[in-house]
Amino acid sequence: MSDIPIKLEGVWKIFGTRAEEAMAAVRSEGLSKNEVLARFGAVIGIADVSFDVHWGEIFCIMGLSGSGKSTLIRHINRLIEPTAGRVEVLGRDVTRLSEPELRAMRSQKIGMVFQHMALLPHRSVRDNVAYPLEIRGAPKGRRWEISQHVLSLVGLDGFEDRFPDEISGGMQQRVGLARALASDPDVLLMDEPFSALDPLIRRQLQDQFKALSEQLHKTTLFITHDLDEAIRLGTRIAIMKDGRIVQIGTPVDIVTNPADDYVRDFVRNISRLKLVFAHAIMEPLTSDSAEKFAQSPRVSQDSDLDHLVDVAITTPHPLVITNAEGKDIGVVSKDRLLRGIQGGK
């Protein structure tokens, strides 16, 4: 097995009949998106995207509609061919696979979940889940066993013999997830799977998916337009804008260190309570001031702001932050705490 399950290197996608020409011009002259549209009538979908996804992580790609995220995810299983660049999945360059090899990879190694579920309306829930296995030619008994098993993983026992239009949207998407898991793929592609659901169900499915993902240890590429969702689920997040990746980082990185104004704008309304930790906002403690804080409660440097608030409301004194050895290293006043929650104005 390769070290990196998904690896993209310099991937470009240009739509239009003159895509190749436009690509050459972009390479040699560095044209902008609008110039390419004006000169070649071609639209840049993906511009020079490179990233690695590690084993077992949930890699979120966040962007607004039209940013190219749905186009990007379709390059992983080559539903869309890149104009330039390399797409490596499990150590193999998918752009060079033959048709049968590509089909084998799609049906055995990659599972996909779609925004609008895309279930087959004329098949029962069980037969929908078993569809990837059927394509591989698995015998019916085996198909039924596996679909029963994955349906119980997503909590849909007892719904096997219903039709998709007889169950709720949330359940349908769980069927979609079960279908993607049925062939036990190494890689999961999730294209805005929870966007079409109402907030309560969405939250519920996010939690369920997160637990399942930890349990099954799949490598997941997760597309979303909702930064909250990306932060809740993502091991790392890539922010996309106009086909380019603006920033890649952990949720904490993104929230505390936005790369540019575009990202900062997104992050502004994200609650920092669970993402920022005491050491990030404390004032270093000078040795001579130690006396002043004898009355102060002691809090570990790894506590998040949420916990600091809980402690701060029980005492009139500032909080003293301790390191792993229990030594006092810093102090957080109430003013500082409030500013920290705000995002350090």
Next chain:
Amino acid sequence: MPANRTQGATGNAPSIDLTPSITEFVGARAAFYVGRFKLLLAGQNRWRVNWAALIFGPLWAAARGIWAFFWLFAILELVAWVQVGRGIWGDLGADKLAEAARLQAKSDQLMAEAARGDTNAELLVESAGNLARAAENARAASEAGEASTTTYLLVGLLLLGLFKLMEGLWADRVYERQYTRWRVDKRVPSGFNLYRLAGGCALLLLVFSLTLYRFTVSQPDQRIVSVPVPSTYHTHTANLIEDYLDRTARAGAGLFNSIAGGTEAVLNAIEAVFVETSWPVIVIFFLLAAWRLAGGRVAIFTGAALAYMGILGLWEKSMLTLALVSSAAVFCVLMGIPLGVWCARSSRVYAVVRPVLDMMQTMPAFVYLIPIIAFFGTGKVPGILATIAFSMPPVIRLTALGLAQVPKDVVEAARAFGATQWQLMTGVELPLAAPTIMTGVNQTILMCLSMVVIASLIGARGLGQEVLVALQFVAKGQGILAGLAILCCAMVLDRIVQGRFRRGDGA
């Protein structure tokens, strides 16, 4: 209370000055139209005469670019002017007078021959008398025609005055409506335009002069009555087509014979099943099929329809018809569905096939018989071939439509799980398109039935032949019985096929 609030919001709306925009729209004589439009906009709906429109009528409309007004009143005025023209210059009795003179001459000639002592003089005198009476009638008609010229003139003038009045009264309102349209769409004609006026004049001159000439002169030039081309054009072209068809028929005799042979084999087999199976078996089969596929009510209806055919002695003919229709439908489906799939796959193929389908559906059904007779002669096989050609378009069209309507995301999902083209089509696309395809099959079956009578013209047997014979001998009762039997066949097949796919949809 809410009413008061509304008044508060709109009561003191400031007035807007439309003068500049109306002036821009109207062009020449702006001040007049600004006044008129403002009266209309203020809700003063009294009818006011627009003298320019009243006098110049269509020409005023042409200059102002109100083409609907132009055409309407050009045609109405033309009708009036033709009446006036006939009243003034018309030689209304001339035709009859000429006829009277001809008849009289003939009669005189016969009388002269009789006087010379011909052998059958009596007969000659009698027919001479007849001719003289006819001549007298013609003369009387001619005089009546002369007398009616005054009436024509009066009616014409009255109509003309009425139309003129309508033009004058209506013009402002029509023009104001054009202004409202012009405000949102600046391509709507505006202003007073001399080119348009010249165009309108030329059109009116041409149309009026030719029409007045045609209707008022008693012997107009033949070139304006019928298109001046030699009749050989028609015969030559017809001969060319005929030669071509004959040559093709000779050259392709092998192909046509094998098509006919294959079709005949299938038709004979199906006919044997329907006709030679004893009737209780057929009845049981149909009742069971109707009950299982479409439910109890359809089964009862089917029983009644079959009873009608059996009791009124139309059983064998009905079975022949059902055999013909089923084999035509089977061929249509076998060829139409793959063709429809191909059309859905390739937009280029569909671009070629679509105009052909349009032509096949627009062409009058009888025309199908001509090439069929040329290539296959007459008999039941050509009958079924004509039926197939006539009935295939819906199944092709609706198969292509059904496949095009399969949701893109479902197809994408199937591809994402590694489906091959074949798996995609059989497992996803065709099942999802099935209801639409079945609608096509249903329509095809009904079109086959509608072709039954026409196909019997070239020798197809069954109920169609019965109707045809009834038509020839004006046997009304027999014809209606056979027609109702065709209706029964159609409704039974329609109910069973539709019931099939409605149920297939749900379960």
